[in-house]
Amino acid sequence: MTTHPATPDSQDALADDPHANDAAPYPGGDPYGDYRTHGVDFSATDLVDLADRRLGAGVIAANDEFFAQRENLLVRERAVFDPEHFGHKGKVMDGWETRRRRGAGPETPFPAPEEHDWALIRLGAPGVVKGVVVDTAHFRGNYPQRVSLQATAVEGNPGPEELLASDVKWEELLPPTPVLGHAANGFAFDVERRFTHLRLCQHPDGGIARLRVYGEVVPDPEWLGLLGTVDLASVLNGGVYEDASDRFYSSPTQIILPGTSRKMDDGWENRRRRVRDTNDWVRFRLAAQGVIRAVEIDTAYLKGNSAGWVALSARDGEDGEWYEILPRTRLQPDTPHRFRLATPATATHVRLDAFPDGGVARMRLHGELTEAGAAALADRFRRLAG
Structure with missing residues (x-):
């Protein structure tokens, strides 16, 4: 894998050589052997992927998906490449790929500069977008010359027609910017606003394998108030993994994802500990101050490598003292466990x-927001609503 500088090639460089960012033709062997990382490297980030399908994200529309379907953009696994796989429309690619744009006629065979392809993405968890990775894996000579990204906040369940209506305001996060072919192209943003949808554009056309949207979840406090009892640790409700002793095999963020684990690597697993009288741990910040009444801990698919015992501690405030809310308790492999706290914990x-x-696959902390916690969430929601 090759790492490139943080700033994409300039417009002038592309004008001198339109193929400056191409990857070499597939040389055989490992398709990722010459894969590149360009711009901001998010490979070790602990930010939540707001466009994770497990959170409910989706690619709800695209103007063109002739060669490869738009839904591939949000597939969790990395893109695969089979050099022998062709279909009736041509090479089968694992990504979103549009047809080649053409101009108006023989005298103007190239598309107009403003023409481009687009896809609309519904974020699974609305929030502040801190950065994206536009992954062009295996698109070596058929990736877009430039990409751009816009964002908007439209509550409810708008369809493509509503999102593309003239009265919807889109904010530009990324102007048309060059990307590398067969590379993870990372871009960081500093826009403190809550968004619900993105529009990814390819200029003028081409293929993108995957899109990752990293950020901070901003839940709707009114909805949480209507629910009453909620999972105070859930990513969807604004819970955040802060730190851990070990994240060797997988991110601890997966412990607080919605739904159940689907396989062993869909939870948190650490290395084998060899130092006696020590243990592994994970620390979470809850959605806001709340009262925890019940706990679920699931070890699904962790059959020979689940945690032997677990204990839970809590604190109230950044400077609060830690206190035990669940004593050291035996876990069974590949089993959901439910615990009622002896005393509700604020x-x-x-x-x-x-x-x-x-390992631990999932953890749920059931309870309700305190009055102070609900007020803090409401204040943050208002500030980021724009």
């Missing part, structure tokens, strides 16, 4: 300790 943070090591 907290803003929770720490999960695994003894001595091992």
